[in-house]
Amino acid sequence: MANRWLLQRRAATTSPAGEDGTLPAGAGGPAPSPVPAGDQVPADEPVRDATSGVRRSSPAGRKRPRIGELLVQRGLLAPGQVDEALLQQSASGKRLGALLVELGMVDERSLIEALSVQLGVPVADLRQSEPDPEAAARVPEALARSLGVVAVRRAEGTLLIAAGDPGDPRVLEEVGRAVAPDRVQLAIAVPSDIRRSIDSAYRALAGAGSLVEAFEATETGRGATSGARVVSEDAPVVHLVNLMLTQGLRDRASDIHIEPHADRVRVRYRIDGALHDVLSLPESMGPSVVSRIKIMANMNIVDRRRPQDGQIATEIDGRSVDIRVATTSTIWGEKAVLRLLDSNRTLLRLAELGMPAATHERFSSLLRSPYGMVACGGPTGSGKTTTLYATLGELNQSERNITTIEDPVEYVVPSVNQIQINEQAGVSFATGLRSILRQDPDVILVGEIRDAETARIAVESALTGHFVLSSIHAADACSALHRFVDMGIEPFLITSTVAGVVSQRLVRRICDQCREPYRPGLDELAFFAQAGGSTDTGFWQGRGCNFCSRTGYQERIGVFELLVMTDAVKRLLVEKAPMNSLRKAAREQHMDSLLDGGVRLVEEGVTTIAEIMSSVYVV
Structure with a gap:
């Protein structure tokens, strides 16, 4: 009852743009007739006249359902979640739909399908078809980007316009003026799909x-x-x-x-x-x-x-x-x-990096230590900086003084003191790290341990009650420990300070829009079987499409191995045992190797064997 009252109260006090900023029925013309969510635009679909703003076959006065109510009816949200989001909306002023996506309560596509019912416009699935170049060219690029729209197709003097917010009156008015004498038929699409379609249609x-x-x-x-x-x-x-x-x-x-x-x-x-x-x-x-x-x-x-x-x-x-x-x-x-x-790129949270649940839990437990060192190993371009920034996000609390020294400072992190290396001014990793120790730090991030001097200062910092994060170039987690030894750090100092080492690689994800089953070649299957994978697995690849620039891949995901410094590993390190002994001890402590992680991603249909062979395999 309280939830229903809150929704009704919110409906009564909200602005004319409603919960999600769309126009209510009767504002700016009669409401369009409902179209089932997810439906494609049929050939005889009535169109909205670009000059009058009226969809000719729509009855006037139809009351639109609230977006929160629609999502609850569809079983996508609980009433309590809507209440929580409405309270946050009151404080932030953001649109309810955008806020729900931001909070992770609903995904973009589910929201779009609900909005299509609310607004009575069909869904344009831009994942399945590319905008016609001639149709897209009818809308000026600057206008398309400012309004978040793309022209999908043109037929019989009518342009189908996919918009992230079809309820915005500017879409109909400004696009209508730009494409006259053509008429405009509106559809709704996922904003991120629209942005990708715009980038494809308007190649700079x-x-x-x-x-x-x-x-x-x-x-x-x-x-x-x-x-x-x-x-x-x-x-x-x-x-x-x-x-x-x-x-x-x-x-x-x-x-x-x-x-x-x-x-x-x-x-x-x-x-x-x-x-x-x-x-x-x-x-x-x-x-x-x-x-x-x-x-x-x-x-x-x-x-x-x-x-x-x-x-x-x-x-x-x-x-x-x-x-x-x-x-x-x-x-x-x-x-x-x-x-x-x-600089506008959103920094990932630790949970979004792609770590398996068990690895994520063990890594998070290492971050609860008041002092010590956690190192991130891998070659150049393996995503070490992204992992370190995500880790900072977990540690960034008001009671901690966090200072970083980086070359370069790639992203600005709120409430974190970031220092840029400047060799000409005498600011190196070693000298900068010494100055940080006089700044009463709780957490120190060293962008990269490049030499023996920096390594020694970082280890000493961890020994004296600071929590140190750093990256180091190494093939895998065990190799990272040997790199410290090669830099002249005594094994007993390493075992006293290093709590764990995470090693990683990045592999390309199969494009969700063009993924299809395939059978790998004999060489790939032999490699996969040797790595411990099942050749009976259903394998996937991307055939190449508009969204992945014909590569078959879209974005990347991390492959991780986490070495926790157990007593067995410490003893072997002090005894200067060979690398194979360290790896064996780590596996006995339930460490999944990089190759294990790669095999898992192939079996889950996230990437291909070819990607694992080129990006993950460690000699």
């Missing part, structure tokens, strides 16, 4: 060809290879570099490689750990492209022989982006690599 690099032609026409006979004459913001090379950065961010690239060759300049994006060719430029453009990047990064454009490092702070598609630039000289000219750090 689509205009690269005309810019190359303009550059060649301008530079003919002017000695373009000097590369030092990039001054005008309207120059074709300036626009081209901007397009490369924009498309790289939209494609979720972590790095952009600009590589000169004898007859061309090769541009590649690293997406989910793999490099993909995206652009081939004439050889004459290379010096100007690199010079433009060096100007943006405040680097010396005259010196093209010595390696240089720089940094660019810019805004792309309304998102603040930090770009680290590194250049070096090759036999064909200057090569540049740009690392893209999207």
Whole structure:
């Protein structure tokens, strides 16, 4: 009864936009007739007139159900959860639907299906079909991005528009004006699917060809290879570099490689750990492209022989982006690599990294120690920084003083004191760590233990009552312990301070939109059987689609092994036992190896055997 009263009270006091910000019936025109959630748009579906804002066959005055009530009726939420979300909505001012997704109470797709019933519009499933390029082009890109809409198809003078919020009156008004004389038919779609469809429909690099032609026409006979004459913001090379950065961010690239060759300049994006060719430029453009990047990064454009490092702070598609630039000289000219750090990217929580439940529980228990060290091992690009930031999120409480020293500071963490390495100013990991110890820290994060001096200071910090987190380059968890020994740290100091070592790799996930069963080759099956997997498992792969850029993979997940410093492991380390003995003792303590984790992900249909062979296998 109390729950029903709260819903009714909220309905009476909420703004005209309702719980989730959509217009109630009668606001801005009659309500559309209900369409079952999940239904696709039939050919004879009545359309909403873009000029009047009225769906012609809709009866007026129909009362819409509340979104909270709909979700309860569908068994997706308990009344108490709606009450809790409504109270949080009152404090935050956020839309109820967005808040429910943020709190993890309901997933995006379930919310969209409920909203389709509430608003009386069909669902456009953008996972199953790509927007028609000609239809998408009818809506200007800036308008599509600002409203969160994409034109899916056009037939008989009617555009089907997928919107994340069809109840927003601006969608009908502004899109209607832009596409006139076409009429508009609205559908609802998952916002993240709309964003991906927009990125696919409006490829920034689509205009690269005309810019190359303009550059060649301008530079003919002017000695373009000097590369030092990039001054005008309207120059074709300036626009081209901007397009490369924009498309790289939209494609979720972590790095952009600009590589000169004898007859061309090769541009590649690293997406989910793999490099993909995206652009081939004439050889004459290379010096100007690199010079433009060096100007943006405040680097010396005259010196093209010595390696240089720089940094660019810019805004792309309304998102603040930090770009680290590194250049070096090759036999064909200057090569540049740009690392893209999207400051708007949401940091993962520890529970979202992909650790198995047992590993997550043991790792979390290590973090409850008041002092000691937890090390994160793995090669470059294995996700160590992400794991360390997620761990900081678990430890970040008001009663703790947390200080980090990093190179670079990739993401800003609220309430954490972060120090950037600056060798020119004399701030190294070792000197910075010494200064941190005078700042009364409770938790110290050392971005990377690179040398013996840093390793010794970190171990001594853990010995003197501080909790230390760090990353270290090592093949696996047992190798990380031997790395400390190789750096000159006595085994008894390691066993006294290191509580555990987590080692990890990243593997690409099979794309959910184009996954299909397949039978691996004989070599893959032999490897899988040797690794302990069952060849009777149902295997999956991605065939390649619009959402995964035809790769068959979408995003990555971690593979972990956790070595806890038990008495048996400590004894073997002090006795300087060989690596195999350490690994055997760890397995006897129920440690799942990296390969075990990879096999599990294949059997669960998350990734492929090929990914495990290329990313996880440890010699």
